[in-house]
Amino acid sequence: MADTPKITAYEHYDMPSSLRPGTQRRDWMDDTREKFAYRCLPLTIANSHGWEVIGDTTFRAVWNGKPEPSGVQFDIKTQGQIMPSSHFGDGIITFTMPYLFRTDENIGLWVSGAPNQVKHGIQPLTGLVETDWSPMNFTMNWKITQPHVPVAFKAGEPVCFFFPLDRTLVDRIEPVIRPLSDNPELAAKNAEWSKSRANFLKQIKVEGSAESQMGWQKDYHKGRFPPEADKATNHYSKIKAKAFKRPE
Template sequence: MGNITLYITTLSDDLLPEPASPKRSWWGEDLATAGHAHHCLPLTMANSLGYVVRSPGAFRVTWDGDVDTHVTVDDVDDCVVDNHSAGGSFTIQPGFVPRTTDEGDFLMVRPVPNVRCPWFVAMEALIEAWWQPGEFGLVCLMTRAGSFAVRRGDPLAQMCVYRAEGGSARLDIRPGLPAETEAWRARRHRPDYRKDLDYLMGRHPDGTPEPTHRRNWKHVRAEPTP
């Protein structure tokens, strides 16, 4: 199993990355997602992949919406953040250097998934963290013009281990459908259909349990090493 080791530089213990949450607060506020999304395993697994990287301090960012214009960063408190990377972006140092254990265990940095209308989105990155000891900075792209404040502890991105094999997987093309797709369609579109949780519970269309099924990620909270 791949591990992530954080070498803390300036980050406070109360802001260590935490296991990502499977749910989103807005799901209960939207009639289309209330009572449904928190049972949708593809969404909850994506939401809870890895660990949330939080802002080590507070600051304000202002941007006029022109991609060629650099943002203005001010009201900075207890963090290192600037606009050096690109127009319409800001870069923040989260206060640690991450390393992975095994060759081929990339550190994947990705936006926090399935959030609604953020002011910014973290750029995705794959870092060869099993050997690369460089400074770790998050580059965040603005998504709309205006001025907004980032508070201490606000989520900035998520990080997880990504195995090298995933990027070089072969793509095979076959006609038709997988063996059980027609049975799944028939079950899903039957006249007396009621919402079931077959995928969530790991059941095939005929009700057979799938022994390899996962319902969650096994997270271990980060603890400082003495």
């Protein structure tokens, strides 16, 4: 049996753990009508597909639009150990990670902001870090999108999100384009689903119909189509990353 893949987070200094598995919940998804955003399984899977680094500093920042690092001014409300800085300039806020991560050979970490986490006035920058060999720290960076508009972070919210990725995969994959008609079985299933979807969208508007009582189609969520088909053996309706643990 192959060895279990591992990620090790080496601490630079003693601190309360700021690592946690990603969560499905998002405030804006909670606020959607009848929480309909949670019906999109790809969204909720992505939200929890990795780990978060939780910030412990509450602050506001404003960028004056100039390229120098001094162009970002910080108003620190409560100070923690993961502090923001303006290192690169151009309205970029930098968080130095308190961990040095190590992964298995050819496995890197995809590093960005928490998926589908919307923040006003600022955008997470994304990187793929070669954590299988590098002894160097990486930083998490966010780009302020508009000068003179304050942005804010609160202690307890994620400042970074990461998940492992085989960094050789893109080089090895052979991308191909073919007409759907080349796969008659798949084309027939797609046509059947399209017809079913169009009928569902029509009938859901009819008061008292079975579709209106159902509220939404659950074919993808259940991992099968048509509804009476067997469930796909490789379907995930939820994912739960394990928590980082200290050795006993």
